Amino acid sequence: MSRLLLLHASPLGSEARGSTIAYQACNAWQSQNPRASIVERDLNKLALEPLQRGYVEAIVDGSPHHHDDFTLSEELIQELEACSRLVIATPMHNFTVPSSLKLWIDYVLRHGRTFTYQSGRKVGSLQDKPTTVIVTSGGMVTGAAASQPDHLTQYLRDVFGTMGISNVRFVYLEGMARLDVAMDMLEAGRRALATDPLFAGSV
Ligand SMILES: Cc1cc2nc3c(=O)[nH]c(=O)nc-3n(C[C@H](O)[C@H](O)[C@H](O)COP(=O)(O)O)c2cc1C
Numbered sequence: 584m585s586r587l588l589l590l591h592a593s594p595l596g597s598e599a600r601g602s603t604i605a606y607q608a609c610n611a612w613q614s615q616n617p618r619a620s621i622v623e624r625d626l627n628k629l630a631l632e633p634l635q636r637g638y639v640e641a642i643v644d645g646s647p648h649h650h651d652d653f654t655l656s657e658e659l660i661q662e663l664e665a666c667s668r669l670v671i672a673t674p675m676h677n678f679t680v681p682s683s684l685k686l687w688i689d690y691v692l693r694h695g696r697t698f699t700y701q702s703g704r705k706v707g708s709l710q711d712k713p714t715t716v717i718v719t720s721g722g723m724v725t726g727a728a729a730s731q732p733d734h735l736t737q738y739l740r741d742v743f744g745t746m747g748i749s750n751v752r753f754v755y756l757e758g759m760a761r762l763d764v765a766m767d768m769l770e771a772g773r774r775a776l777a778t779d780p781l782f783a784g785s786v
Pocket residue numbers: 593594595599600601602673674675676677678679719720721722723731759760
């Protein structure tokens with residue numbers, strides 16, 4: 584089974600620039616691997632509700648999980664478990680992930696389901712899988728040219744690491760607010776994805 588889960592986190596959905604090159608890379612991979620499948624989730628269309636009281640109380644006090652949000656949480660976790668590769672196209676919003684991706688994380692990063700405690704430490708319950716995150720930002724976020732804090736990269740590493748997914752790589756399309764830079768970034772992003780290990784080899 585080779586199933587790729589593609590998450591679109593931009594309010595622009597699959598038309599966002601990060602999503603566009605993610606889509607091209609995923610489609611190229613699938614045409615090389617006709618038996619593989621791609622499942623897409625537009626997190627803005629999914630329009631997750633902020634966590635509700637019953638769900639939070641059940642998580643905090645460990646009471647039986649009757650709240651409707653558990654059904655949705657379970658659906659999203661199973662979708663994550665069922666994929667062998669994960670691609671996320673996300674913009675940076677206010678130095679971190681957009682709220683749609685934060686909510687998805689709140690639904691899938693769940694004690695007793697995607698992580699447990701061992702000797703007082705959180706230990707992931709999911710199988711590791713190649714994960715590539717394409718990050719678009721108006722300004723620069725990496726290296727000496729960075730013009731702002733980056734609370735996205737390490738945050739996502741921690742989130743996925745807590746669930747057991749440590750094989751995570753990042754492709755940055757930064758400085759996208761400038762049209763001349765954006766064109767070069769998109770081209771560099773396409774090249775980076777063309778050689779990304781997630782898409783390597785046949786399945
Ligand atoms: C609400 C909001 C917050 C943003 N915050 C940042 C930010 O903190 N840093 C940054 O470099 N760009 C920021 N941007 C710009 C976006 O990251 C940029 O437009 C990006 O290219 C959008 O990518 P997309 O086309 O894939 O959606 C923000 C944009 C919006 C709408």
